[in-house]
Amino acid sequence: xxxxxxMGGMDGFGKVEPExxxxxxxxxxxxxxxxMVRAMGAAGAFNIDxxxxxxxxxxxxxxxxxxxxxxxxxxxxxxxxxxxFISKDDVAAGHSVAPAKSLxxxxxxxxxxxxxxxxxxxxxxxxxxxxxxxxxRVRAKNIHPATHTRLPRYVRGHVGVVxxxxxxxxxPDTAANDAGEHPQWLYTVVFDGRELWGPDSDPTIKVxxxxxxxxxxxx
Amino acid sequence: MxxxxxxxxxxxxxxxxxxxxxxxALESILTEKGYVEAAALDAIVQAYETKIGPHNGARVVAxxxxxxxxxxxxxxxxxxxxxxxxxxxxVGDHLxxxxxxxxxxxxxxxxxxxxxxxxxxxxxxVWYKASPYRSRAVKDPRGVLADFGxxxxxxxxxxxxxxxxxxxxxxxxxxxxxxxxWSEEQLADLVTRDSMxxxxxxxxxxxxx
Numbered sequence: 135x136x137x138x139x140x141m142g143g144m145d146g147f148g149k150v151e152p153e154x155x156x157x158x159x160x161x162x163x164x165x166x167x168x169x170m171v172r173a174m175g176a177a178g179a180f181n182i183d184x185x186x187x188x189x190x191x192x193x194x195x196x197x198x199x200x201x202x203x204x205x206x207x208x209x210x211x212x213x214x215x216x217x218x219f220i221s222k223d224d225v226a227a228g229h230s231v232a233p234a235k236s237l238x239x240x241x242x243x244x245x246x247x248x249x250x251x252x253x254x255x256x257x258x259x260x261x262x263x264x265x266x267x268x269x270x271r272v273r274a275k276n277i278h279p280a281t282h283t284r285l286p287r288y289v290r291g292h293v294g295v296v297x298x299x300x301x302x303x304x305x306p307d308t309a310a311n312d313a314g315e316h317p318q319w320l321y322t323v324v325f326d327g328r329e330l331w332g333p334d335s336d337p338t339i340k341v342x343x344x345x346x347x348x349x350x351x352x353x
Numbered sequence: 354m355x356x357x358x359x360x361x362x363x364x365x366x367x368x369x370x371x372x373x374x375x376x377x378a379l380e381s382i383l384t385e386k387g388y389v390e391a392a393a394l395d396a397i398v399q400a401y402e403t404k405i406g407p408h409n410g411a412r413v414v415a416x417x418x419x420x421x422x423x424x425x426x427x428x429x430x431x432x433x434x435x436x437x438x439x440x441x442x443x444v445g446d447h448l449x450x451x452x453x454x455x456x457x458x459x460x461x462x463x464x465x466x467x468x469x470x471x472x473x474x475x476x477x478x479v480w481y482k483a484s485p486y487r488s489r490a491v492k493d494p495r496g497v498l499a500d501f502g503x504x505x506x507x508x509x510x511x512x513x514x515x516x517x518x519x520x521x522x523x524x525x526x527x528x529x530x531x532x533x534x535w536s537e538e539q540l541a542d543l544v545t546r547d548s549m550x551x552x553x554x555x556x557x558x559x560x561x562x
Contacts, residue, residue: 139465139466140464140465141464141465141484141487141488142462142464142465142487142488142490142491142492142515143488143491143492144484144488145488145489145492146488147483147484147485147488147489148485149485149500150480150483150485150486150489150497150500150501151480151485151500152478152480152500152501152547152552153478153479153480156478156479158401158402158475158476160479161373163372163373163376163377165398165401165402166376166377166380166394166398167376168397168398168401168476169393169394169395169397169398170379170380170383170389170394172397173383173388173389173393173394173397174383174388174389177388177389179388182519186465186466189466198484202467202479202482202483204372207372207375207376207379210379211375211379219386219388220379220382220383220386224382225378225379225382228374228377228378228381228382229378229381229382229385230381230382230385230386234386234387234388237388241387241388241389241390242388242389242390242393243390243393244390244392244393244396246393247393247396247397247400248400250397251400251404251405251443251472252443252444252445252472253444253445253446253471253472253519253521254445255445255446256446256447256518256519257446257447284465284517284518285517286464286465286515286517288464288491288492298449300447300518300520303447303518303519304519306518320518320520322514322520324512330491330492331492335492336493336494336495336511338507338508338509338510338511339494339510339511339513340510340511340512340513341491341512341513341515342512342513342514342515343515343517344515344516344517344518344520345517345518346518
């Protein structure tokens with residue numbers, strides 16, 4: 135979706151402000167939100183793509199004005215409500231008043247913590263040969279999916295060069311909507327700064343994205 | 354309210370913000386429904402606070418600076434190479450190490466959300482997840498570097514890696530001059546988090562930290 139989360143190339147957000155000696159969490163509740171998102175995802179309530187999509191679908195003004203973990207909280211609540219793991223009555227009561235729904239991987243317990251400290255596996259067997267190889271010139275398609283996609287707007291319609299082949303991975307565009315993993319070839323595609331930002335752009339810039347094969351067309 | 358809540362939240366705060374109340378309520382709902390063990394949430398937080406962090410990435414970088422065979426393996430398949438270092442945090446698939454050279458400087462961003470090599474660098478800092486960095490890094494990386502007080506020769510190529518999939522990128526910065534003969538441990542102390550994101554350099558030997 136063409137949401138405000140797709141920020142590459144936008145102007146007006148001001149300077150980057152690093153915080154010296156930044157704490158891992160600025161408030162304790164942030165750590166609880168992180169833990170709940172990780173636990174419910176690992177228990178099988180949702181996958182990483184769905185959790186991203188629910189944050190992206192927050193209203194733009196909410197997305198832009200909420201802190202990072204506030205977005206995670208709002209996205210998590212919306213996702214769990216939509217998928218029926220919690221109800222509006224539960225939220226209104228601040229306690230569980232509705233029956234629980236079964237989780238794909240069961241209750242998240244302390245024994246599960248170790249395994250979530252390593253990122254999940256997203257590589258999959260290839261359903262078909264790769265269409266592209268390193269060195270190929272490709273165009274990022276001019277597409278505007280209304281739902282989740284990992285093709286940022288700033289590259290759409292632009293020509294780049296395939297630099298690396300990462301094998302086949304879960305396709306976020308379908309996985310986010312419970313429409314299956316549909317593994318796709320994934321490539322690092324490099325664009326010249328002037329191709330993306332025009333002839334007045336800094337000529338020393340190159341920008342790459344990792345693009346799933348359906349995002350690309352041969353030229 | 355459960356024992357757990359008492360233990361964790363009832364400190365000196367007499368008033369809770371709307372957000373804190375909302376987080377507590379959600380945690381109550383999830384634990385009461387039997388979805389998650391409250392103690393498991395504590396353990397997750399503790400694991401993030403103690404097990405991951407830039408010290409993991411720093412050891413990988415220091416090893417690459419001192420061991421050419423490891424460096425080669427790292428650049429070929431970083432997940433595999435890091436997996437051979439038993440003392441470093443376990444690492445997921447598709448970690449990619451990218452090498453800075455005199456002619457090319459690498460910088461990592463996630464314009465769409467906040468993708469970051471947690472296992473190597475810990476949780477990302479706020480600036481990495483915030484709009485100014487995400488919006489400008491791909492269009493004006495030199496301007497962003499200036500915000501960090503970093504400047505590069507004007508002919509240096511700047512390569513920005515937008516983390517748009519489940520690949521994760523670790524910048525391998527250039528080894529600082531004047532460190533000949535240094536041990537891995539000594540070198541690791543020079544490796545900063547920002548130098549592995551590409552928004553900074555390693556510390557200079559002898560300079561105040």
